[in-house]
Amino acid sequence: MSKVSRLEGGQSTASALEVRTLLNCYGVDDPDERARLEGWAKSSNQRGWWLDYQETLRSGYTDHITLENDATYIRSWQPALIPGLLQTTEYAEAVIASAPTFIEAERAARLVQVRQERQKRIYEGTTQFAAVIWEPAITSMASTPAIAHPQWRLLLEAGERHNVTVQMLPASASRAAGIAGPFVSFSFGVEPTVEAVAVENLPNTSVIEAPDDLALYVNVFDRLRSTALSPEQTAERIRLLLKDTTPVTREGS
Numbered sequence: 001m002s003k004v005s006r007l008e009g010g011q012s013t014a015s016a017l018e019v020r021t022l023l024n025c026y027g028v029d030d031p032d033e034r035a036r037l038e039g040w041a042k043s044s045n046q047r048g049w050w051l052d053y054q055e056t057l058r059s060g061y062t063d064h065i066t067l068e069n070d071a072t073y074i075r076s077w078q079p080a081l082i083p084g085l086l087q088t089t090e091y092a093e094a095v096i097a098s099a100p101t102f103i104e105a106e107r108a109a110r111l112v113q114v115r116q117e118r119q120k121r122i123y124e125g126t127t128q129f130a131a132v133i134w135e136p137a138i139t140s141m142a143s144t145p146a147i148a149h150p151q152w153r154l155l156l157e158a159g160e161r162h163n164v165t166v167q168m169l170p171a172s173a174s175r176a177a178g179i180a181g182p183f184v185s186f187s188f189g190v191e192p193t194v195e196a197v198a199v200e201n202l203p204n205t206s207v208i209e210a211p212d213d214l215a216l217y218v219n220v221f222d223r224l225r226s227t228a229l230s231p232e233q234t235a236e237r238i239r240l241l242l243k244d245t246t247p248v249t250r251e252g253s
Helices: 002-008 016-026 031-043 049-053 059-070 089-097 105-123 135-143 145-159 211-227 231-244
Strands: 073-078 128-134 164-169 183-187 196-200 205-208
Touching: 016 031, 049 059, 049 105, 059 105, 059 183, 059 196, 059 205, 073 211, 089 105, 089 145, 128 135, 128 211, 135 145, 135 164, 135 231, 145 164, 145 231, 164 211, 164 231, 183 211, 196 211, 205 211
Parallel strands: 073 128, 128 164
Antiparallel strands: 073 183, 183 196, 196 205
């Protein structure tokens, strides 16, 4: 009882052997689920990389990164920006520079580094990531090709990964886009059951875990995804953007 009490209170961590014993006790036979939980036990004493940036990050953002790091499925809806997990360095710098409050150069650089560290989770291929982005968030950067072109190419490259899906919600679907502000949902098991949602707002990020609220966000994301262009149509639309905004170079000029 003392051991379980310390575990539940966060005062100590369970070893892989202890987790294995508990899984046997609870009749958990699924090999993927067992491997996932035992893997967590093995890495439970490892220090999260984001703790190196504690002085730079707001508490809500830290919570978001912690959820992101543990998730097996991540789904993101963004009506105004490219999701952080898919941002280029140039785009991230521009977004941070346009923040409503002044951010000094050193902190801005560290925030960009945080985005780059977060993206490793996707590039490792162990997390499934689905993004629905409203078209204006993608097309509005067309006037700055130096930022737009690398960002569009990154979206194309990301969409070709086996664990990433990128879908564009057409600008004409404004009623669907107005359903909800930006949010990210997280699943932590073998099944893509949503267990937490991070809602972005101006001062910070809020984490939602109430079952009824989670069900609402699941329904919203499903509606957005079904209204959006397919991944193939999205890629074709982005290729057209690249073609239409790339100057034609004539021979001899």
